[in-house]
Amino acid sequence: MWDQILQFVLTGITLGSTYALVALGFAIIYNASDVVNLAQGEFVMLGAMSAISLSAGQGLPLPVAILLAVLITLILGLMLQRFAIAPARGITVVGTIIITIGASIFLRGLALLIWGKDIHALPHFSGESPIRLGGVTLLPQNLWVMGGAAVLVLAVHLFFNRTLLGKAILACSCNRTAAQLVGINVGRMLLVAYGLSALLGAMAGVLVAPITYTSYDAGIMLGLKGFAAAILGGMGNPMGAVAGGLLLGLLESLAAGLISSGYKDAIAFVILLLVLFLRPSGLFGRASAERV
Amino acid sequence: MKRLRGWWLLAALLAALPLIFPGNYYLIVVGASAGLFAILAVGLNLLMGYAGQISLGHAAFFGLGAYASAILTSRHGWNPWLALGAGLVVTGLIAYLIARPVLRLKGHYLAMATLGFGIIVHILLVQTGSLTGGPDGIGEIPPLSLFGWAIDTDGRWYAVIAATLLLVVLLALNLMDSRTGRALRALHGSEVAAGLMGIDTAAAKTSIFVLAALTAGLAGSLFAHQQAFVSPDSFNFFVSIELVTMVVLGGMASTYGAILGAVILTFLPELLVVFEDYEVLIFGAILMLIMIFLPQGIVGGLKDLWQSGHRRRGRPGKGDQDAA
Numbered sequence: 001m002w003d004q005i006l007q008f009v010l011t012g013i014t015l016g017s018t019y020a021l022v023a024l025g026f027a028i029i030y031n032a033s034d035v036v037n038l039a040q041g042e043f044v045m046l047g048a049m050s051a052i053s054l055s056a057g058q059g060l061p062l063p064v065a066i067l068l069a070v071l072i073t074l075i076l077g078l079m080l081q082r083f084a085i086a087p088a089r090g091i092t093v094v095g096t097i098i099i100t101i102g103a104s105i106f107l108r109g110l111a112l113l114i115w116g117k118d119i120h121a122l123p124h125f126s127g128e129s130p131i132r133l134g135g136v137t138l139l140p141q142n143l144w145v146m147g148g149a150a151v152l153v154l155a156v157h158l159f160f161n162r163t164l165l166g167k168a169i170l171a172c173s174c175n176r177t178a179a180q181l182v183g184i185n186v187g188r189m190l191l192v193a194y195g196l197s198a199l200l201g202a203m204a205g206v207l208v209a210p211i212t213y214t215s216y217d218a219g220i221m222l223g224l225k226g227f228a229a230a231i232l233g234g235m236g237n238p239m240g241a242v243a244g245g246l247l248l249g250l251l252e253s254l255a256a257g258l259i260s261s262g263y264k265d266a267i268a269f270v271i272l273l274l275v276l277f278l279r280p281s282g283l284f285g286r287a288s289a290e291r292v
Numbered sequence: 293m294k295r296l297r298g299w300w301l302l303a304a305l306l307a308a309l310p311l312i313f314p315g316n317y318y319l320i321v322v323g324a325s326a327g328l329f330a331i332l333a334v335g336l337n338l339l340m341g342y343a344g345q346i347s348l349g350h351a352a353f354f355g356l357g358a359y360a361s362a363i364l365t366s367r368h369g370w371n372p373w374l375a376l377g378a379g380l381v382v383t384g385l386i387a388y389l390i391a392r393p394v395l396r397l398k399g400h401y402l403a404m405a406t407l408g409f410g411i412i413v414h415i416l417l418v419q420t421g422s423l424t425g426g427p428d429g430i431g432e433i434p435p436l437s438l439f440g441w442a443i444d445t446d447g448r449w450y451a452v453i454a455a456t457l458l459l460v461v462l463l464a465l466n467l468m469d470s471r472t473g474r475a476l477r478a479l480h481g482s483e484v485a486a487g488l489m490g491i492d493t494a495a496a497k498t499s500i501f502v503l504a505a506l507t508a509g510l511a512g513s514l515f516a517h518q519q520a521f522v523s524p525d526s527f528n529f530f531v532s533i534e535l536v537t538m539v540v541l542g543g544m545a546s547t548y549g550a551i552l553g554a555v556i557l558t559f560l561p562e563l564l565v566v567f568e569d570y571e572v573l574i575f576g577a578i579l580m581l582i583m584i585f586l587p588q589g590i591v592g593g594l595k596d597l598w599q600s601g602h603r604r605r606g607r608p609g610k611g612d613q614d615a616a
Contacts, residue, residue, distance in 0.1 A: 036400055084580050091587035093399070094346055098540050099583045101533055106576030113569055224407070224529070231404040266415040269408035276405050277393040 003135030008257035009250060014142045014211070016249020017149035018044070021204035022226025023233065023241035024156060025197035031173040031236050032193035035085060035096045039104035040201055041223020042111075045216065047073045047202025048209035049111055052120045062123065070202040076107070077198020081191050104223065111216035122209035141210045148207045152200060153242050159196075160238070169193055173236075228272055234285020243284065248272075295469065298548055299462060306454040310447070318562065320446045324518070326558035327453040328511050331460050333538040333550035335507025338464055340536070341545035342473065343500045344480035345395060346403050349410025350535050353505040355417060355527030356383045357512025362430040362522045363423065372436045376513040383509030384502050391498040410532045417524040429523025436517045449518050456514065457551075460507055464547050467503075476500055480545075541582060543589025552590055 022040055029037045051069035054060050060068070084103050085096065125144050130137040160166040171179040172189045180186050204222075205214065212218075229248045233240030248268055255267035275283060313319045336350050360379030364370040370378070394405045417424050424430065435444040436452070443452055467473050475496050478486040487493050516522050534557060542553030560578065564571045586593035 030400075036403070084584065088584045088587055091583065092540075092544070094340070094536070094540050094544070095583055095587050097403075098537055099580050101537065102576045102579030102583065104576070105579065106573055109570070109573030109576055112572055220529075224411075228404060228408065231401060235400050260419075262419045263415065266412045266419075269412050273394075273405055273408050273412075276397055276401055280397050280401060282401070 004257070005254070006134075007136045008253045010136060010138050010142065011257075012250035012253030013246060014138075014145045014208075014249070015253055016246035017145050018204045018208045018222070018245075019225050019229045019248050020242040020245030021149055021152060021200045022222055023229035023245040024153065024238055025200045026226055026230040027233075027236060027238045027241040028156075028169075028193050028200075029197045030230070031238070032169055033085070033190050034093070035100065036093075036227065037080075037194075037197065038097060038100040038223055038227065039080060039107060040197065040226055041219035041221070042104050042107040043073050043077060043198045043201025043219070044205035044208075044222045045111060045214060045219035046076060046107060047205035048122065048214040048218070049115055049120065049205075049216070051206045052122050052209065052214070053115060055122065056120075062125070066206050069206060070199060073202035073205075074195050074198045077194045077201075078191055080198075081194035085194075086187070086190070104219065108216055108219065115216055117216065119213050119215045120209075121213045122206070124210045139211065141207075145207045145211070148203065152203055153239075156196070156200070156238065165189075165192065228269070231282055232272055232275060234282030237282075237284050240282065240284035244282070247283075296462075296465065299458070299465060302461065302548070302551070303458055306458065310450060315447075318559070320450050322559060322562055324446065324450045324453050326555045327450070327457050328515055328518070329535070329538060329558050330551040330554035331453070331457050331511040331514075332508050332535055333542070333554040334457070334460050334464050334547055335504045335511075336535050337539045337542075337544070337547060337550040338467070338476075338507075339500055339504040340539050341550070342468055342480060343476040343497060345497060345501070346399075346406070346536070347501075347504070348403050348407035348529075348532050348536060349413070350406075350504070350508055351527045351529070351531035352410045352413035353383050353387060353508035354512040354515070354531065355413060355522075355524070356386060357509030358516040358522045358527065359417065359424055359430075359512075360509075361513040361516040362433050365517075366430055366433045372434060372517060376510070379513050380506055380509050383512075384506050387502045387505030388498065391501040392494065395494070395497040395501060407529070407532070410529060414524055414528050417527065424524070427524060429521060431521045433516050433520045433522070435520070436514075443517070453514065453518075456510070460510075461547055461551070468547075472496065472499070477545075537579065541579075541589055543591030543593070543595075546589070546591045549589055549591035556590075 022044060025040050025043065026037065029035055029040070047069050050072050051066050054068055055062050055065035058065070080100075080103055084099055088096065088099055091099070124139065124141045126140045128139060128141075130139055131143075160170055168179070168184045169189045169192060171182070171184055172186050176186055179189075225248060226245070229245035230241040231244070232248060233242070233244030251271055252264050252268045256264035259267060279285075309319055309323070310316075332350065332354060336347065339345050339347055357379045360382050361372065361375045364375035364378060365372050390409060394402065394409065397405050418427050420426075435442050437443060438452075443449060468477075475486065475491045478489065478491060479493050479496055483493050512527075515526070538553035538557050539550050540553070541556060542549030542551065560575065561571070564574055567574055582590070588596065
């Protein structure tokens with residue numbers, strides 16, 4: 001029984017690591033520009049799909065294919081900011097949500113044109129022989145996902161706290177006008193934020209693609225789960241988003257294993273609603289007051 | 293009369309179209325479907341456009357109404373009108389129960405909570421197979437009949453949906469010009485300020501949420517009888533998003549804008565079918581382009597153009613009066 005639960009926990013953390021990276025991307029873009037980017041899940045799909053087609057289709061070695069895939073997604077992320085978000089001035093919050101939904105449909109359409117409707121998988125990074133730990137087993141790829149996510153989260157944390165560029169982005173999210181007054185190029189910082197989010201999404205996609213398989217429409221659910229995780233942690237709190245992602249992954253995996261796999265998403269969302277009813281600003285979010 | 297000029301125009305248009313294009317497939321079939329979505333969008337616009345509360349789970353109420361009618365008439369042999377009434381009671385009750393805790397949330401948290409609610413309802417529709425028929429849905433839903441006159445042809449459905457739409461629009465217009473409507477608009481501006489003026493904001497938000505849900509439930513019941521078949525996919529997350537897009541695309545806080553948005557989003561995929569593989573791509577691109585170039589929606593954008601045209605000719609537009 002305990003072994004079984006431990007197994008679900010391991011699966012949950014693997015799944016949660018993916019959600020955490022997507023949620024982190026949400027938080028970064030939200031912090032920098034107040035936009036909820038619902039195309040975030042498409043970055044995951046684009047990263048995974050381009051890595052697959054570059055390695056399997058073009059015969060490139062896996063590391064090169066992954067590097068190129070992340071680069072392609074990053075460029076698409078920059079283009080999203082430059083050509084879809086930046087030109088829309090005087091738009092409402094809901095309006096920006098619609099633009100990112102439009103972008104997400106557009107990217108999905110693009111993927112459908114290039115790769116069709118088939119389901120694809122990336123080869124495992126280091127073999128498929130399971131590792132036994134006491135009563136539980138896990139694939140080497142699970143370790144890649146968890147480790148990769150941990151490294152990326154740490155890197156993002158250091159980026160925002162230790163580098164001038166990271167601090168400049170934080171300054172923009174605190175007060176855009178003040179940031180501009182001290183000589184920060186706000187437009188460029190927004191670009192960096194979108195690029196960083198796209199990079200995180202693509203990495204999440206590449207890491208998890210060997211386990212979960214992927215297709216042109218895989219990004220939608222991942223995007224929603226990432227949004228849910230970011231909200232659960234408290235919108236705009238990057239480390240809260242990571243915690244929210246892990247928590248959501250755990251909840252889903254335990255619900256699927258112990259209760260019913262058909263209801264796993266429903267259970268995860270019911271708990272999310274209950275959390276919001278008790279803490280309207282998420283687990284680690286600060287309550288905000290409205291000024292009149 | 294002047295206040296309802298738009299409504300009379302809409303009524304005349306809806307009545308004239310089938311006379312101008314008799315038996316036209318696009319008008320009668322796609323048009324009826326656009327009409328149903330217009331009813332949904334007008335209801336959602338009350339909540340989003342006027343009261344300023346976003347809902348990314350509105351398709352859930354559409355689904356609840358549809359399934360209530362489907363289950364009660366096809367499985368339990370209820371009279372369709374009685375089933376429609378029961379469906380409205382169920383939809384309204386569920387909306388009332390979730391309204392208070394959900395509407396305490398703001399902004400993106402509200403968006404997430406309503407989105408979660410929509411997903412939960414969709415999963416329940418798929419998973420409770422013994423009640424809902426699961427992913428296969430429910431078929432052989434009997435037709436509605438009005439005074440012994442069965443509504444069973446596309447033309448008759450066009451008439452019923454057009455009449456319902458006119459009724460819902462009339463209700464929406466009157467509501468927004470009433471004391472409640474002004475309270476809701478005050479709430480949209482600033483909830484705290486509205487509260488300080490003595491508006492019971494929680495009650496106002498709850499009642500408009502329930503009203504929007506009831507409109508969706510009504511559309512759902514009509515949809516179930518029109519299609520004679522329901523399945524969970526007609527009420528999933530994408531439908532909710534599509535409804536929000538209709539409201540925003542047309543121009544928030546405009547009842548006619550919501551109708552325009554519904555018509556555009558229903559006809560656009562029909563027109564894009566000719567592009568085959570490029571359909572999805574083009575649809576996404578059009579959505580982005582409209583929002584980038586008309587951030588206030590189509591009706592809002594046209595209004596701005598009209599006003600700047602007035603200003604250029606030296607006449608005061610409405611925008612100038614607001615600024616003064």
